[in-house]
Amino acid sequence: MAKPYGHIFLHEEGTFTDMIDFTIPAGSLGSSANPLNLALGGFDVFNIANLAYSVYGGTSEEIGGKWYGTYLGNNTSYDLPLGMGGAYHIVVNGLVTTEQGGAYAVALVSGVPEPETYAMLLGGLGLMGVVARRRKSRA
Numbered sequence: 001m002a003k004p005y006g007h008i009f010l011h012e013e014g015t016f017t018d019m020i021d022f023t024i025p026a027g028s029l030g031s032s033a034n035p036l037n038l039a040l041g042g043f044d045v046f047n048i049a050n051l052a053y054s055v056y057g058g059t060s061e062e063i064g065g066k067w068y069g070t071y072l073g074n075n076t077s078y079d080l081p082l083g084m085g086g087a088y089h090i091v092v093n094g095l096v097t098t099e100q101g102g103a104y105a106v107a108l109v110s111g112v113p114e115p116e117t118y119a120m121l122l123g124g125l126g127l128m129g130v131v132a133r134r135r136k137s138r139a
Contacts, residue, residue, distance in 0.1 A: 005022060005107070005109075008036070008103055011094075012096060013098060013101065014096060015096075021059045021088075029108060030107075031053075031078050031106075031108050032075070032106070033051060033053050033104055033106050034104060035094070044097065046102055048096055051074075052094070053073060053090050053091065054067065054069070054070040055067070055082075055089075056088065065089070090106070
């Protein structure tokens with residue numbers, strides 16, 4: 001996953017299950033799932049309860065992928081313990097408790113810097129080395 005992934009999912013009243021396939025180049029990934037609840041005048045208008053997601057190895061079409069954990073959709077970011085790059089999928093479950101429906105958002109962010117980030121880091125270090133050498137030679 002070279003770029004961050006984020007998406008909002010809408011559902012009608014009742015239970016739901018969504019599957020999201022993704023691929024990452026290395027084994028580090030941050031994740032989050034958040035219900036987007038709305039209450040007006042003390043009444044829930046738009047609500048999802050029991051939001052949770054589980055992470056598995058392989059795609060959603062493959063059966064028997066390794067389970068990496070289950071996380072609550074509670075506005076908390078989690079570091080996923082993925083061992084290496086490759087294909088993975090997330091299974092999201094929840095219960096929409098209002099007639100108007102419910103929504104949740106998912107975010108996946110790669111924990112491995114892109115090559116451009118390393119290039120900028122090396123360029124910055126090189127520039128700092130040049131500045132330090134000039135200061136030393138002037139003294």
